[in-house]
Structure formats: structure tokens, C-alpha cells
Amino acid sequence: MLKIAKGRVSYLAVIGAIIFMTIQVIANLNLPSLTSDIVNNGVATGNISYIWKVGMKMVGFSLLSIVAAICNVLLASTTSQKLGQNLRSDIYRKVMNFSTDEYDQIETSSLITRTTNDVVQIQNVAIMMLRMMIMAPIMLIGASLLAYGKNHTLTLVFLVSLPLLALFMGIMLKFAMPMFQAMQTKTDRINRIFREGLTGVRVIRAFRQDQFEQDRFEDANVDYTNNAINVNTLLALAFPVMTLIMSGTNVAIILFGAHLIGNQAMQVGNLIAFMTYAMQILMSFMMLSMVLIFIPRAQASAKRIQQVFDLQSTMKVADNPKALVADADHSLAFDHVSYRYVGAEKSALTDIDFSAKSGQTVAIIGGTGSGKSTLINLIPRFYDLEKGQIKIDGVDITQLAPEKLRDAVSLVPQKATLFTGSLRENMKYGKPDATDDEIWHALDIARARDFVEEDPDGLDMYVEQGGGNFSGGQRQRLAIARALVKQSAIYVFDDSFSALDFKTDADLRAALRQDKHIQQSITVIVAQRIATVADADLILVLDNGQLVGKGTHDELRKTNEVYQEIIKSQIREGDAE
Template sequence: MKTVFSYAKPYKWPIFIALFLMLTELSVELIQPLLIAKIIDEGILAEDVTVIWTWGSVMMGLAFVAFFSGVINSYFAAHAAQSFAFDLRQALFRQVQAFSMATFLRFPTAGLITRLTSDVTMVQNVLFMGLRIMMRAPLLVLGSLVMAFVVNVKLAFYLVIGAPILLIFLFIMARKGVGYFSNVQRRLDRVNRVIQENLQAVRLIKAYLRGMYEASRFSRVADKLRHDTVKAMRMMELILPVLLFVMNVSLMAVLWFGAVEIGNGEAQVGELVAIVNYAMRMTGAFSMFAFIIVAFSRAKASAERMEEVLVANDDLELNRSESSGLSQLEGELRFEHVSFTYPGKPEPILDDISFHVAPGEKLAIMGATGSGKSTLLNLIPRIFEATEGKIFVGGTEVNEWSLKDLRDTIGLVPQQSILFTGSILDNLSWGDTEAAPDELEEAAKKAQIHESIDLFPQKYGTRVGQKGVNLSGGQKQRLSIARALVRKPSILILDDSTSALDVKTEMALWEALEKEAATMLVVTQKVQTAKGADRILLLDEGKVVGYGTHADLMRQSQLYQKIAQSQAEEEVIVDGEEHS
């Protein structure tokens, strides 16, 4: 918890003021029984009205002090808690942005969402309640005991008898609570994951009529969350009855022996009233302990989960983002005996990959699903680090480039087109925030999307729904390509990014891209597209099984011959259907 609550340090003055006001309010509450005893013994029993009015007025004045202290305390406590939560959430989000992909994959997406939302809220509430009432409860118990001994040592002793038992009991319950509520938060992660998967695949679910199945799947994980939450809360519910039982026994002992003491003339009525008053305050404070332990247990579990993210600094990209001093060179690319294995996996995804792409050349990458094509592309901008071998960009090994300088030379179009909520203009500008409007339009024209945009009522101001839900697959792919072209990259990476385009549009796109000075790496399944490349890299199970021009591979590679033959047969069938 230390790491998480370190983000409260900038707000030490609001916290200090809130604590001071809380202690002021507490002090008034502890003084009141003494004043009540004085009014009873020296005013009511002595029939001295002056004492009653004098100390009654003092009590009223102190009550107003406590009231205003409580109001102002709430303001400063809320300010500190809200600001702390804002900084903590910002720090978590920045940390996630700084993760390398290897680190990112250690945390489920749903778990990260829970950490940034409900976990932050848990610790925020504990800080606020701690400054408002949670710290006040144990201090009230301790202060009431001390003041009881000040009033009458013998009677106060009966209040102390149960204290060791209660302390041991509360310590055990707090430890158990942390474990139980850690399980609850993990269950909440699973619920969030199911919700996230369901919302992302809503079209497929509706198309396959799997709504009832998904509802039952959600019911199962939600029921486990309910079961663990009920289990934790039932255990926490034992706290209050035990506390009240012990305190009520102590209170009965005070009343019994207090009456005896008064009868013997060894105690005054006011003293007994004061001791009972302190006992009642302790009982009320102890009744808060069940809530405090629940809140603390949940907050501690949440803090430990957030700390996992905050201290995961073994492989942060921001640590490698300072400028390397290398200028942006022509997009030469060279792989020398490169291998890659995912963390925790026994078998390599890529094995001994070597090839060379000269500046301005176009390399087509082909292979079956799972052959390592996308993984190979991810090694170039160092989204993943090669396990063995060396990769050179512009004649310089990639590890000598800073991430900023390296990635500034690269335009990446992923296999799945990702668009962000906002306008078309916002999504294009995402590639380069300093690009002028005419540069954005020029990139759109090259990507063959300008005419489609021009047909929208709001043109470039048209809003794009979440993940581009209101656009077709081809439109999303072309917008993604335009966004990459805005960067004016030296290396343009297209990871199967034209699969949704018709033949005519794709041909126009390649014709426009021929005028680009960028070195291009194109993942494709189409032999027709690969023919237009300077060279073709053929992968199979992570190994290079063919490298050369289309003509070279047609002579040398049986796998490439089979691919070309199967696609030629498909074209013949399509032509036959068209002419029938």
C-alpha cells in the first residue's frame, strides 16, 4: 500500500488540516462527558443553577466548534481524496502506456480496467473516510479509555478487561478480510472480461443467436462473484455482534460496580454517568469497526493489485524513448539470423530469419496463418524484442535507436483496423498531429478514401463510432492506411491491410503507393499482390522457406507453386461462373 498512498504526498497540507479538524472534533466529544459530570455533581445535585448555565453554555459553544470543524474537515478530506485518486489513475494509465508488449501481456485487459476504475475508487474512499471518520473511531476508543481513567480508575478498569480480546479478534478478522476481498476483486476481473468480450463480439453473437448462451456464461461468472462477496461479507458481519457483546458485558460491569461504589460513597453519580458516556462512545466507535475492516480489507486488496502495475518497471518503453541522436535515414532494412520466442513459451515463433530490403523496395511476406508474419513485423518497431540475431534499420541496429526516433521512421497499418471515437479528421491527424489539412487530404487520396469521405454529409468532420462501427471494413482499412501515410514514413508496414478492398480499389492503391519513397513490407495472401513486389519472403512455421522474386519462387519453391496454382484455379472457377 505504501507505493499507492505515496501519491497522496502532494496533498499533505489538506490532509494535515483535515486531521487537525478531525482531532478538534474528537477532542470536543471527549471533553463533553467531563462537563456533563461537572454539571450533575456541582450543578444539579448541588442545586447550583449558575454552574448549570455556565457549563451548559460552554458545551453549546464546543458543539458549534465541533460542527464547523466537521464541515470544513469534509471539504479538505474530499479535496485530498479526489486529487489523490486523479493522480493515481493518471499514474496507472501512464504506466500501462509505458509497458512493452511483453509486460502488457502479463496483465489481462479486464484486470487493468478494474485497477483503473473500481480499485482506484476503493482506495480513494478509504482515504476520504480515513480523514473523516475511520481514524476517528480507534482514536475515540483510545481517548475514551484514557478519559475514563482520568474520571475514575476503578470503574475504568472494567472497560479495559475486554480490550485485549477485541484487539486480537480484530487483527485476525482484518487479515482474513484482505484475502477474501482479493478473491472478490479477481472475480470482478473475470466478470469485466466476459462483459468486454461480449460487447466486442455483439454482431457475431446476434448473427449466431448466441445471446442466451452468453447470458448463461455471464450468469456463471457473476454467480461466483456473488458467492465470494457473500462469503466475505458474512465473515465481516461476525465482527459487530462480537464487539457489541464484549462492550455490553463491560458496560454492565461498570453499572453494577458503579452502583456499589456510589452506595459506599467511593464514587459520585456524575463520575458514573461520565464513565457510562465514554462506554457508549466506545460502543458506537466499535460499531464502526466492522465497516472500517471491510473498507480497509478491500482497499488493501485493491492497493496490492495496483502496486503490481506501478512497480512493473522491468521493461518500460519510456525508459528507452530518449533521443538517440540518429537522423532519419533511408528505409533500408536487414534481418540477420533473427529468432523470437514469446515469454513463457517453449518453441520459437521465428527461427533464424535473414533477408535484406533496399531503400524504396517493396517486400511481400506470405505464409499460412500462424507462420509468424505479424510477429516478424512487430520486431521492426521493437514492439517485441528479438530473442536472437540482429535487425538493422537505415544501417543501424534497432537497439541503438531510441524508440521515438525508430518509430518516427515507421508507418504501421495493423491487421485489424483500429479507429478511435472522434471525427475522420481526428483519426487521420492521429498519425501526425502537426500535419496540415492539405497533407491529410493528400494522404486520403493516396489511400483511395478521399472520394468516400467527400460523399459524407460532414466530409472530414464525420464522426467515427467506437472502433469505426459506422464504416465498412474497406473504409476502415483505407483510413488506417491514410493515417500511416500522413507520417511520411521511411518504412511502411502493411499487415494484410487490403483484404477488404475490391480488385479495382486495391490496384489504384498500389499504383498510388508506387510514388511513395518509403520501403514497404506487405503481408498478403494474394499472389497477384505479391507479383508487384521486388521480392517475396515465404514463411512456414516460423522459418524462411522461400525468398526471391515471383519468378524465382515459381522455379524454386513447391509451396509457392501450390499457392499460386490454387489461386489460379479459383480465378478460373470465378471466371467460369461469370460467363455461365
């Protein structure tokens, strides 16, 4: 908990909170003594001017206590809010820098709970620490000493009530702590099922699994609710018991106090003050116990957040990362590359070897699961290799700063993802200073100009979450345009043309070939159709992670069996050139 707060809170604010809380408690501790003074020396003797004098002092201490309390609350809540803000930013930054392997280690839903719910738990306890944790010990010690000063004998009452209270709080902690700790994992479970239900709603309906999913969610929901009810019942039970102990203490003090007053061993005012101190002692003891109940839950949350911070990226960045020379002739080379997914039994790619240079198009074709997407995901270093090297412009990509490498590669993923906002913002994603002319040029090549122009808002058109207000083909074309705006050394299209009809596919590729910038870059295309790959300078045929063919369309169709098979299957489907 302290580790997670380190460097994320202002120490000045923490010191300020401690100072103001100390002032508040000292002012509060003075009030009972002044009350006893006013009763003993003012009320009992009928000395009005003395009552006024001490009364004004009491008002002064009360005002001081109020002002100090306000300052403490302000500092405590600002500090806890800032701590939350910093934690959320740091988690987000860390997660955004995860390599793809790390994403597999902590579920997305759990990451969301950690950024929201867990951070809130820590914020709540931070406020408690900056208020109750400071207030309680000072008040406990101060009130005990002052009560002892008022009457030694009466303090013996605490020898019974405090151990009783401690015993009860101990039992409470034992039962409440595991329930509090379980709350976070139960929240994770609810979020996971809810998220899956939302993203997979169409599949769920199509497979008529609505009831199954509803039951699954209900299960998690009931489990969470029962746990929350149990915790709250326990806390609710605690209050009457604590009130009973406090009232019992009060009664005992009054009984023994009356006896002492009867024997003239104590003044009335001192008894009143003693009772107030007794309440302050018991209250601070309870406050400490409450904080002790909440700390383990926040501790569990802190651990979950720390886990995210502790995840070491498997991707090592070179000590002196190299840069690429802008506007130079480019090259891309795979040098006997193999790759195996973490935990997988066999390699997804084995001994892939090819190279390409500026102006060339490399096409990758192969059956489902043959390793096409894996191969292109290795270019922007989403994963690190098992064996071999990938070089861009002759430099091993592990020697490049990751941001420089990602600048050099423009990727159109298999599943086109657009972000909420205007279309212009989406288009500028890879080049924030892109002009409207550049965007229209890219839309032109991507065959997306027509439908954007038809919309009255044009580039200001609103993009809904995930690009939901566009068809699959339109989304794909916009994703292509976005990649083109970025202007990189290498363009990678992961099955990006499959959502397009044959004519649009052919027009788009022809427009790509004519673009000046593309002519100086390397284009890598993953495709299913022979027609899409036929005019590439180099075609790679993948089968079961192996490179079983490498050459031009003419070479491969004469010599390569797998390629011939693909052609045959597509002729049968009437889908070939």
C-alpha cells in the same frame, strides 16, 4: 498499501487531516467533563449563571468540533480522490508502455478491474485511515484516561467488556478477511466473461452457444453474489452483538454507578460523563476493528496494482538512445533475424535476412501462420529478437529511443482500429498538426475520399467505437490514410489490402507509388494475393517461419517452388495476375 500511496498523496493534506482530527477529538473529549461539571455544580445547586457559563463553553467546543470535522472530511476525501486519480493515471501510463509480452501476463479484464474496482477499495480505506484510524486511538486513550480520572473503580467494567469485544472482532476478522480478499478475483472473473461475451457476441450466436455463455456468466455471477451476501451477513450479525456488548457495559456502569452514588462515592454528573466516555471507548475500539476488516481487502487490491507497476518491461531502452537523421535516405535491414514467442516451443521466424532502401517496396507473402505478421511486428520493436539485428538507416533499433523508432515506422495493422471521436481526430492520430489538405491528400491515396466527401459532415463525421459505422473495407482504407498522414521513413501494411476489391487494391498501390513522400520511404507490404506483391522491388516468400524465397516476381516465378505453388493455387481460384 503505504508503498502504493507514497508520492501519490499530498503530505501537507495528510498532516492537515491529522491536526483537524486531533482538534475534533479533543473538543469531543471535553464535552462529557463539561456535562458532569454542569450537572454537579450548576443543576444540583440551581446556579443558573454557572449553567450558562459552562453551557456556552460546551457550545464553543461543539462548534470547534464541527468545523474541525468538516476540514478533516474535506482533506481526507480530496486526498483519497487524488490518490485514486494518480493511481489510475499511473496504471494507464504503465500499461500503455507494456511491450506485447507483458500484455500476455495480465488479462485485459483484470487490468480494467485493477484500474477501477481495486483503486476504489484503496480510496475507501484511505478515507478511513485519514478519519477513523486517527480518531480511534486518540479517543481510546483520551477517553480511557478521563474515565479513569472520574472513577477508578468503575473502569474495572472495561476489563470484561473490552476483551469480549476483542474476542468477537477477532472471530469476525478471521471469517470476513478471506471473503473480502476473494471479492476482487471474483470481480475479475465476472468482467472477463462479460467482456468475452460482448466482443464475441456474433460468434456465440453463430455457434448457438448463447445458453452455454449465459450459464457461464450466471455461474460467476452467483459465485460473486453468494460471497458478497456472506460478507454482508457477517457484518450485519456483528452490529447486534456489538450493540449487546455496549448496552451490557452501560447497564453494568449504571448498576455499579448507582451503588457508588448511594454510598456517596461518586457524583451524578460524573456518572453521566463516565457513561459517555465508556461509549467513546467502545466506539473507538469498534472503529479500529472495522478499519482492520477493510485493510486486508485494500491490501489485496494494493498488491494487484503493485503487480502491474512491478512488471519489468522486457524491452530494454539503450542508455544513450540514438536518433535518426530526418530527410536522409532511408534503409531497412534484417540481419539473420530469429524470433520465438515467450513460452513457444519453436521459433516463429528463423534466420530472416534482407535489406531495402528509400523508394523500394518489400512484399511478404506466405501461407497462414508462416510468420508474416510476426516479421513486421518486429520492425516497430513490439517484440525483441531472439537472434540477429534489425537496422534502420544503419542503426540497430534497440539503440533507438522507442518513441523515435515508432515515429519512423507507420503501421497499418491487420485489424484496422479506429477510435471514438471525429474522423479528423482519427486522421491526426500520428501527426496532431496535420492540415485538412494533408488529410484529404492521404484519403485520396487511400481511395477513401469519395465516401468521406459524400457524408455531409465530411472530416467531422463521427467515428463510433472501433469504427463500427464503417464497412470493413472503408475502415481499412481509413487506417491506411491515417498511416499516410503520419509521414514516416517506413510504411508497413499488414495484409491491409485484402479487404479491398482488386481494382481498388491496384488503384491504391498505383497512387502510393506516385506519392512524393512514399517515393522517399520504404514500403513493406504483407499480402496474400500475387497481384498485390507482383510489382514489389523485393518479394520475401515465407514458409513455416523460414525465408524460402527472395527476389522479384519474375525471378521467383521461374525458380521458387513455394512461390510457383502460390501462383498455381491462385490461378485455380481465378485470383492471379
